[in-house]
Amino acid sequence: MLDTVVIPLLKIAVLVNAVLVAVTFLVLMERKVIAWAQSRLGPMRVGPYGILQALADPIKLILKEDITPVKADRYVFTLAPIMSLVPALVVFAVVPFGPDPLYYIGDINVGLLFIISVTSIGVYGIILGGWASNSKYPLLASLRASAQLISYEIAVTMTLVSVILTTGTLSLVGIVEAQRESGIWFGFIQPVALVLVFIGGLAETNRAPFDLPEAETELTGGFHTEYSGMRFALFFLAEYANMIVISAVVVLIFFGGWLRPFPNIAWLGFLDLLPAWIWFVGKVFLFLYVFIWIRATLPRYRYDQLMSLGWKVLIPVAIGNLVVTGVFKVVF
Amino acid sequence: MLEITPLHYSLLSAALFMIGVIGVLVRRNVIIIFMSIELILNAVNINLVALSDQLQDLAGQVFVVFVIAVAAAEAAVGLGIIIAFYRNKETVNIDEIQIMRW
Amino acid sequence: MAEALLFYTLAALILGLGVMVVSARSAVHSVLFLVVNFLLVAVLYVTLNAEFVAVIQVLVYAGGIVVLYLFVVMLVNLKQAPERFSDPRRLARSGLVLGGVVLALIVVVVSSSLRAGAAPEGTLSGFGTPFTSGNTEQLGWVLYTSYLIPFELASMLLLVAMVGAIVLAKRHLGE
Known part of the structure; x- marks a missing residue:
């Protein structure tokens, strides 16, 4: 009873709260980093150096009036943000923060496929949110967003297949263990796959430079134009939770998860003094920083450019990478 | 009653199959008819997976993989036909899809 | 329980x-x-x-x-909704048909499973691939060995369906 029910429930509670708190601080981090990139200070008013902004934003969103448009489909309008957030949180069930069973909720033998399939459910929140608002710009934005998500999902899944080919396992713990045994992070064995997954991840989370669904200048705000208050906050949480998911997946598959840098060099063993989960969280935040850095640096793609990049560049390269990996696997 | 046998799964499958058939026969919206067909395919899949577990034989699961592949192909072509038709006649009512009959 | x-x-x-x-x-x-x-x-x-x-x-x-x-x-x-054209008589007819089919299905299922009892030896499967829980690897193995030709046919089917769907949904073909 204790091992099968109580402890997993405790872990789930801790993890969900940790993710949500991480999201609020991630928003602050994004504003600060972009501000520094543009020679500004960013939020400074709430708390020392604006740190409490991370609390002020959620409080504002909770207290704000929650408006449902008269012509909206009431049930679907309420359901859409939930359908958007839940998959983003469910994914963390299989993300291992360390080698010990204490650090993950479940290590299932189809872990990577589980992540791919659950994130593919998230698209419903976006489509339905845009449709239920009964307003033309959100509908356009949601159709764009879902077309983008589906297109890039193909490329990412195709790329991950070549990674699975290298490891021979779908379990995330198994993938990290394989990197420890081979003494090298897969990012160095599969550099093409790393780049593909990262670009695909940017597109799947609707981040800059692929943030067309939220292109304010064209669409007045995106699929959540009609949302306010807590329901808007749920969409917001989902977007940032998805960013964390993508970073975690990239770290687990290509950057050795909880392993210290250079796991094959013995004299760096003192790095193991830091607990495994700190390495993991640190690497995840490094990638989140890269996400933000890219947003501060690159201009937005045009929609047709986005689609032709996905279908005419990423997918063929992913297939090519798969073929090359297969040939290497057979020859060596 | 408390022990779950393949019979239970078969009954569940039969019931779901029936719901699908009812949908196909009663609804007039082509898209919903297609969705009912997906329900029917799912009912079959439940049976296959349950029996695969019962007989400890992977053949059932392999069949399910093929059924899913065929369902994907069917959905793609079927919805393509619906869109092409809707463009010509501005309707998805199956009773009005009768241009072969004058 | x-x-x-x-x-x-x-x-x-x-x-x-x-x-x-x-x-x-x-x-x-x-x-x-x-x-x-x-x-x-x-x-x-x-x-x-x-x-x-x-x-x-x-x-x-x-x-x-x-x-x-x-x-x-x-x-x-x-x-x-297209349902505004629906014909009540047809609904009644299909209801009757459906009732019959439900009955037939359930009777067949129940009677055959009651009759079956223990399965005869060696007739259960063509390929005989027993499995344990956590069978992804086995499933892949079976799919690419015993079922290789059906697998390739399924991939051809998907390719044909993809091309067909694009042709059907494309607005101005050949213009």
Whole structure:
């Protein structure tokens, strides 16, 4: 009873709260980093150096009036943000923060496929949110967003297949263990796959430079134009939770998860003094920083450019990478 | 009653199959008819997976993989036909899809 | 006990959602119920030791096919449901037919499973691939050895379907 029910429930509670708190601080981090990139200070008013902004934003969103448009489909309008957030949180069930069973909720033998399939459910929140608002710009934005998500999902899944080919396992713990045994992070064995997954991840989370669904200048705000208050906050949480998911997946598959840098060099063993989960969280935040850095640096793609990049560049390269990996696997 | 046998799964499958058939026969919206067909395919899949577990034989699961592949192909072509038709006649009512009959 | 409880809960939800799919007034609601239905069926597969099939069910059905349905529902964006043309006599007729088929199905299932008893030796499967829980690797092995030709045929089918769907949905062919 204790091992099968109580402890997993405790872990789930801790993890969900940790993710949500991480999201609020991630928003602050994004504003600060972009501000520094543009020679500004960013939020400074709430708390020392604006740190409490991370609390002020959620409080504002909770207290704000929650408006449902008269012509909206009431049930679907309420359901859409939930359908958007839940998959983003469910994914963390299989993300291992360390080698010990204490650090993950479940290590299932189809872990990577589980992540791919659950994130593919998230698209419903976006489509339905845009449709239920009964307003033309959100509908356009949601159709764009879902077309983008589906297109890039193909490329990412195709790329991950070549990674699975290298490891021979779908379990995330198994993938990290394989990197420890081979003494090298897969990012160095599969550099093409790393780049593909990262670009695909940017597109799947609707981040800059692929943030067309939220292109304010064209669409007045995106699929959540009609949302306010807590329901808007749920969409917001989902977007940032998805960013964390993508970073975690990239770290687990290509950057050795909880392993210290250079796991094959013995004299760096003192790095193991830091607990495994700190390495993991640190690497995840490094990638989140890269996400933000890219947003501060690159201009937005045009929609047709986005689609032709996905279908005419990423997918063929992913297939090519798969073929090359297969040939290497057979020859060596 | 408390022990779950393949019979239970078969009954569940039969019931779901029936719901699908009812949908196909009663609804007039082509898209919903297609969705009912997906329900029917799912009912079959439940049976296959349950029996695969019962007989400890992977053949059932392999069949399910093929059924899913065929369902994907069917959905793609079927919805393509619906869109092409809707463009010509501005309707998805199956009773009005009768241009072969004058 | 727990197993029975899980099964009955899942079965009730699956059937209830199935009814909602075919009876919902709005096509979008129908699609939503269908998604939840497929997710619950995937849970049922997990209880039957078929993790890979469960994940494929979520990935392909819930994450792929149903999104396609949703797109089409939004694309055709109906002003009124086609049901306004429905003919009550046909509903009654189909109800009768359905009742008969339900009865036949259940009778066949129950009688055959009662009659079967212990299965005869060696006739269970053509390929005889017993499995344990956590069978993704075995499934892949079987799929690429015993079922290689059907597998390739399925991939050809998908390719043909893809080309066909694009041709059908393309607006101005050859202009």
